[in-house]
Amino acid sequence: MTRTVIAQGTFDxxxxxxxxxxxEAAAMGDELYVIVAxxxxxxxxxxxxxxxxxxxxVVGxxxxxxxxxxxxEEDIFVPIEDIDPDVIALGHDQHHDDEAIQSELEHRGINCEVRRASAREAGDDEQLLSTRLIIDRILERRGE
Structure with missing residues (x-):
């Protein structure tokens, strides 16, 4: 039986x-579907x-x-209903309320687990691990 995982985000x-x-989301199952906001x-x-x-x-x-x-465009749970995943993997810093998502899934009859991925360590090479930080760096270096 194939274990299906959904990840979602903006990915800008x-x-x-x-x-x-x-x-990390892919490692939670066999197939990874990514819903891009x-x-x-x-x-x-x-x-x-x-x-x-x-x-x-780019994500694909x-x-x-x-x-x-x-x-x-109107109901973020529609693709989840269509895919019927085993796991929804949330990013470590995503703004979602895990319990509210689980409650809505149960309300819609979707039986799946909600899990959080871990944070990636930046290390010593000054990696920018957020779009906001990348934009800030661009503006700083361009003198904006």
Missing amino acids: ILHPGHVHYLE RTTNVDHKEAPICPATQRRD ALAAVDEALLGH
Whole structure:
């Protein structure tokens, strides 16, 4: 029996933290589906720089990802219902409330586990593990 995992996020300006999250999510099962947030649904932080289709295509090119798709425009749980995963893997720093997600899954009759991926350590090489930090560095170096 195939164990299906869903990861989700904005994935704007892909960086090593994203890769770590998706590789760890892939290790939680046999198939990894990644739901990439549509720009209109990103309301918890600044709007993405890159268009949703570009972000989906870049995420889909990663070896750990079996399929990348755009999120639903109105109901973020629709793709989850369609895929019917065994696991939803959340990033270590994603703003989601694990218990609220689990409650909504149960309400919709979706029987799956909600797990958090671990944080990736930055190490000594000054890796930038967030899109915000990458943008800040660009602005700093360009004198903005």
